[in-house]
Amino acid sequence: MSGVPAAIVRPRERIIAAARELFHRHGIRGVGVDTIADAAGTNKMTLYRHFESKDELILAYVRTVAAEGETMWQEIARDHPGDSQAQLDDWLMRAAECVSADGRGCDLANVAVELTEDNHPARKLIEQLKIHHRDRLAALCRAAGVVQSEALADTLTLLLEGARVCRVTAGRKGPSAEFIHTARTVIESFEKKPKAKRKDTTHKGIEQRRTIA
Amino acid sequence: MSGVPAAIVRPRERIIAAARELFHRHGIRGVGVDTIADAAGTNKMTLYRHFESKDELILAYVRTVAAEGETMWQEIARDHPGDSQAQLDDWLMRAAECVSADGRGCDLANVAVELTEDNHPARKLIEQLKIHHRDRLAALCRAAGVVQSEALADTLTLLLEGARVCRVTAGRKGPSAEFIHTARTVIESFEKKPKAKRKDTTHKGIEQRRTIA
DNA sequence: CCTAAATGTTACCGATCGGTAACATGGCCT
């Protein structure tokens, strides 16, 4: 009854998993539906019974990548409850992993680059996801006591996206190699709210922790 | 003798111009050689008499984009001779134009994203070009008196590349909207060499110009 | 066990892809 058999992975999930891998490696335009169906251990006909077009499969791919991003944010919050400063640090480490992972850059950005039609539904979805990610980061910066939290979120977003694309264009030894150091320097250059009400312009004591909670 | 007739644009130049435009708009994989030949007012056969493959045409496209970048650097040097600070400002303005131009991002980066084969000659060329650009920027930062010139060049490169890709993924109102302000803030946070030998830690007078020449 | 739904298999469609052969036409130089 509750044994293994019922847990066999359905074709739909295998197709999504195969698309996830192949789209990531060869790009959206670089892989056909035949290849995906084959890699999923099924056939094109079954694929088209679950996705009415390749565009819909691309949308499912984007949603899958987005879900992984959502999982990341949840893990960050779970691993450092109430410690926004540690959450920001964790975000930075995970971001650095994304940069140096495998040199294929950001999957969402790659899709946006390959989808040159302005009104493609996947592009609109990606736009929402990217804005959402930036807003989450801004909220985290604010919680961590950064005064110009919006500006820092914008800056960190640009640095991360730049590092990922530079990893693709300039290789492992390019500007992305120093991403962590670069981001840390920028973060430290932003002023943080002191515990006291008055601004503290001391030129050395900018290192208090847990400013907000 | 020196009249107009001999100056008629040859098919080769028209093909490169058409490829420049179409590759930029629709991506490398998004446009076929037929379309390019047609847009160039010629035919596929003539195209293949000048370029032995589409890959070679892509290479010519990359070289064209690179030449435009070289022209930009020369204009920057010509417009502000001996004033490295003004040259850096000029670079920033031109970079901002690249970001907000037409929302198609960086042509070279787009090619690198679309060319998923690691050993494609165009990818190696792009890598050299990107590294070269970063080194030029680092030299400019050093000439402008920035102490950590290498670090600033890396940071500005990441910001620029990030802004261009964010313009594609997150739209006009995304993090790239504040690119100039973001970059300016970062630049100002980097220490500059004072004229005097001793470091000047004054908290307000960080605005001297023409520090080096 | 029997039925019905999900999946597999094969063949096919029109379109487009990168690339080539053969031949006709043009203009430029001696």
Add this chain to the structure above:
DNA sequence: AGGCCATGTTACCGATCGGTAACATTTAGG
């Protein structure tokens, strides 16, 4: 005028693309 070289034209090639029809097979549920 003659000849040559660049270009234009047409047709074609095999491969692959996204997508579908018809039919066989398996699987699950009553």
